[in-house]
């Protein structure tokens with residue numbers, strides 16, 4: 001097995017081989033789909049932390065759009081329990097989610113939360129911040145700027161989309177500006193990798209002891225990627241960086257969780273296809289409606305939200321592609 005390349009240090013490849021086998025991805029996806037939905041009447045997200053590796057927990061969200069049924073729980077969050085404290089990776093879409101995540105952590109360990117990360121700035125990743133100690137909240141500088149600039153509008157929009165699940169949710173901007181690198185936090189050997197392309201800043205967390213990568217929204221699995229803030233060439237470069245890792249567990253920002261790197265390959269293939277499809281449509285002189293009518297590849301059609309995310313992507317990517325095509329023709 002090839003270990004991690006020098007740029008990112010030595011992820012614990014040795015451990016990878018010793019970890020227990022888990023369900024194949026299709027069975028995992030079925031298990032994810034069968035999990036109990038949120039209880040909208042009681043505003044209970046029914047969060048169930050799954051221990052993916054020793055001390056590493058993930059809470060898998062629904063592969064859906066925001067709705068009043070799911071309360072915005074469409075995101076994967078997680079936490080890592082060290083010897084002296086807990087690291088939280090993303091706080092979910094609402095104050096209620098953050099509080100229920102905090103309660104779920106307390107059911108697992110009495111240790112305090114010592115670091116709460118927002119991997120990037122869209123709403124489902126930080127609107128639970130209120131539930132966590134303010135001095136633990138941390139993000140990359142561009143993410144902090146994004147929350148400051150767009151957080152209030154995201155919060156208003158979430159109220160419209162999911163209703164009373166959002167009650168009393170307010171934007172809390174992280175105070176700690178993260179720098180990338182390897183460090184020990186809560187007794188856990190972690191590495192923060194600053195990447196981008198899905199948004200201006202996408203934070204990846206490596207837990208060296210377990211060989212786990214929290215890949216943020218740079219990786220989607222079984223659920224079509226979202227691109228409203230995307231810089232696709234930069235995103236592809238970030239996937240190259242991630243592709244240099246040999247990790248045992250990959251936790252995508254959305255979609256099913258698995259130990260194989262298949263999610264990276266799928267995300268890359270989709271982005272390349274999307275970019276080329278939009279560019280080809282513009283170069284061929286098609287209009288946006290014709291670009292929207294382009295068929296999706298069979299392997300993409302089976303993903304959750306494939307049609308709707310393709311439409312969203314074309315709507316915001318096509319004008320620039322059309323402009324570039326016109327410029328080349330003139």
Ligand SMILES: [Zn+2]
Nearest residue numbers: 122124217253
């Ligand atoms: Zn997301």
